[in-house]
Amino acid sequence: MxxxxxxxxxxxxxxxxxxxxxxxxxxxxxxxxxxxxxxxxxxxxxxxxxxxxxxxxxxxxxxxxxxxxxxxxxxxxxxxxxxxxxxxxxxxxxxxxxxxxxxxxxxxxxxxxxxxxxxxVLGLTGLTAYLALDKIGNLKKGETLLVSGAAGAVGSVVSQIGKIKGCRVIGIAGSDEKIKHIKQKYGVDAGINYKTTGDINKAIKDACPDGVDVYFDNVGGEILDAALQNINKAARIINCGAISIYNETEVPTGPRPEGILIKKSALMQGFLVRDHVSDYERAITDLAGWLKSGQLHYxxxxxxxxxxxxxxxxxxxxxxxxxxxxxxx
Amino acid sequence: MxxxxxxxxxxxxxxxxxxxxxxxxxxxxxxxxxxxxxxxxxxxxxxxxxxxxxxxxxxxxxxxxxxxxxxxxxxxxxxxxxxxxxxxxxxxxxxxxxxxxxxxxxxxxxxxxxxxxxxxVLGLTGLTAYLALDKIGNLKKGETLLVSGAAGAVGSVVSQIGKIKGCRVIGIAGSDEKIKHIKQKYGVDAGINYKTTGDINKAIKDACPDGVDVYFDNVGGEILDAALQNINKAARIINCGAISIYNETEVPTGPRPEGILIKKSALMQGFLVRDHVSDYERAITDLAGWLKSGQLHYxxxxxxxxxxxxxxxxxxxxxxxxxxxxxxx
Missing domain, CATH: 3.90.180.10 (Medium-chain alcohol dehydrogenases, catalytic domain)
Known part of the structure; x- marks a missing residue:
């Protein structure tokens, strides 16, 4: 049947x-x-x-x-x-x-x-992580990469690519177990448990003393607001997902970002992996290579x-x- | 004295x-x-x-x-x-x-x-208009360019560069007199008086039947919200000014943009002209040339x-x- x-x-x-x-x-x-x-x-x-x-x-x-x-x-x-x-x-x-x-x-x-x-890791989630960083993130060695949903499918690949590119990587996740795991398995430098941390803005500030150069956002909402409060000049915010607002029936409101985007000459850009089909092969080749060399775990x-x-x-x-x-x- | x-x-x-x-x-x-x-x-x-x-x-x-x-x-x-x-x-x-x-x-x-x-036009306002379009706008012939503060110093130059680049240009301003003026003097294709139009979202939709490819924002706030409702796939939003919120004492709130940025693979980027000093000479040369040839008015x-x-x-x-x-x- x-x-x-x-x-x-x-x-x-x-x-x-x-x-x-x-x-x-x-x-x-x-x-x-x-x-x-x-x-x-x-x-x-x-x-x-x-x-x-x-x-x-x-x-x-x-x-x-x-x-x-x-x-x-x-x-x-x-x-x-x-x-x-x-x-x-x-x-x-x-x-x-x-x-x-x-x-x-x-x-x-x-x-x-x-x-x-x-x-x-070799499918749409790996491709999303790789190509969003490639097309928007433009990571430079020594920069600070903040990742939300860091223990998730996309976030875990993003974090590891951040380390491969020589960045300091800060992961946000929803349990202490996840935080421990992303540090041990993915090499994330510091983690923030958004459910227990209290003031998320302060937690990001403390974890990113040099500010945030790239914020890879899988969640949207209040964590995005807090990340924006901590961005550096010329920061790149990758709007890859907004799981925190997907179930809202009305468009949710929050602090307007335009003031801080101007002040910091920063960019926020939405990313859909299906816009980049012609880049899939190149991305899969790199991802499979890192998997084989043991630099990428999942x-x-x-x-x-x-x-x-x-x-x-x-x-x-x-x-x-x-x-x-x-x-x- | x-x-x-x-x-x-x-x-x-x-x-x-x-x-x-x-x-x-x-x-x-x-x-x-x-x-x-x-x-x-x-x-x-x-x-x-x-x-x-x-x-x-x-x-x-x-x-x-x-x-x-x-x-x-x-x-x-x-x-x-x-x-x-x-x-x-x-x-x-x-x-x-x-x-x-x-x-x-x-x-x-x-x-x-x-x-x-x-x-x-040959100072910071002309440079702002020119370089923000150059660095972020990436105007293509036939695209729709929406400009707020279109009768203002930056907006009027933006509108004219839009026409020089072969775009359809829609200007938003605060009086019928201004709207008439930007059409006659700057060649703007259609205008929206945001003070009298009522539903600004609908007004933009009506004036931009093919959607908005580039929104040059000088004002922020509710006009930005409405513009976002009408953007096309891969739209570019240039956050150049936010005059509507500059006098707010608290960070104002509004509809969160991350959902629509993802859905449309769109980008919002803040622009500060002083980040681009090395491009001033090239910009001034073009602006002075257009002024001389009668393509640019102010x-x-x-x-x-x-x-x-x-x-x-x-x-x-x-x-x-x-x-x-x-x-x-």
Missing amino acids: NKQIILKSRPQGKPSLKDFETQEIDTPKKEGILLETKYISVDPYLRGRMRDEKSYIAPFEVGKPLESMIVSEVIDSKIEGFKKGDHVVGMLDWKKQQSHTGKDLRKIDADMAPLSAYLG DETIVEGFEKTPQAFIDIFEGKNMGKMLVKA | NKQIILKSRPQGKPSLKDFETQEIDTPKKEGILLETKYISVDPYLRGRMRDEKSYIAPFEVGKPLESMIVSEVIDSKIEGFKKGDHVVGMLDWKKQQSHTGKDLRKIDADMAPLSAYLG DETIVEGFEKTPQAFIDIFEGKNMGKMLVKA
Whole structure:
């Protein structure tokens, strides 16, 4: 029996299990490539696609299956270039099995890295970290890099690239356990537990005595406000994610940034990895090289069971993941 | 008798005449170059320097004379390279007469352009417009350029450079008279009177049916919020000024921009012209060329009388100027 997970209703505020439904469906016809889902990526940005905004790129439809980056095994193929036993990664439906034309699927090598890595450090999250720093961050040796969501999928790669580039790296995360971990495993120089620190502005000031040159923002909201209070002249703020405001139903308000941006000649820039497809190969080459040389490490939180996918997605907003959050189907 | 204008007290909110004092002082000693003030530039950014923020660059001291860009005539000189009758421009004290070492003063040619132009279109305001567009705006032919403070000193030059670069230019200003003027004199394609338009968001949407590619912001606040609602993918927002919030005593709040910056892969960048001194010569050459060829026009609001300088400064915040606000001493 085949299964799919659909968007049953658009979440109001925080997503909940009732917004999703697992359905039994027919096994797919044997046409094109027949794929069996192995690993499903759940990511904060999917929350945006659950909104009904006409201007939003590719909003999900209610009643239709959701999609995200998925690693699948080819179980049958009528298409040249794909054969039984191959593994592929691509934007696929949340289905146990599905048929596909092969368009925009990338074959991956299970011998070079574990299959799950192609959804994380060698997938969109690794590419996001690498290319956002490459295109906006412009890190210089000796600079201070502040990273929020530092124990998350993107943040953990950002922190390590910061160290590879010779920066002082300060990580913000939501538990002492995570802080300890990012220092030990990723070489982060100092950490801030935003849940217990009290005055986050002061905590950043204390942890960054020379000010912040690059702030890699995965969270938005009040941590961004506090980071802005501590930026140096010509600072770069990378708006990569805003998990703290994704579940807001109204546009949240906060201190206006224009005054400080002018005063510091600083830049804030939004980053979407899909704008930079032509740079993927170069980035993957560097990331795979660092992985091989032992300069790059990663964590995964793997939830077992296809039907747990909605819960795994919801758990991201509670920070229950260390590193990349994945579902093993 | 010589005179100077000092900062008597730091303005709380909107500056008022009681924050300034004109004092009679001795005529300067005949050392270095003796200068007589001809034109004084009054600019919104001076409000920032009146704050007592340690982090602010060069805050004014209470009890000391203010300074801004001034065009002076050399009435006596003991320094090689400067002679009686020369005209110079530089950052000078608000004094009728003063002596000076000549350092950082630039000699100007009264035959090439009127003396006052060296404080406007060929001075810091022209340089600001040119270099902010050059460094951040990256205008492409056919794009839509939205400009706030479009009848002001910087905005009017920005609008005209937009037209020279082949863009559709929409100007925001505070009176129907100004709107009419910027269309007729600067070639702005459409104008928005923000004081009477009601829904500024809708007004921008109507005036920019293809969306906003570059927003040149001289005002900050709610007009910036509305502009952000109408930006295109990969838009550039130049934070050049924030006159609407300069007089606020607390950091004002507004809708958080990080969500839309991410969604649109857009950038917001603060611009300070003094970061780009090495580009001044190239910019002045282009600006003077456009002035000569008749592609660039400018307006001045000239207030007569040295002692009127504080009032002229205060009047900027009421939008009483058309183009560059100057005092003729």
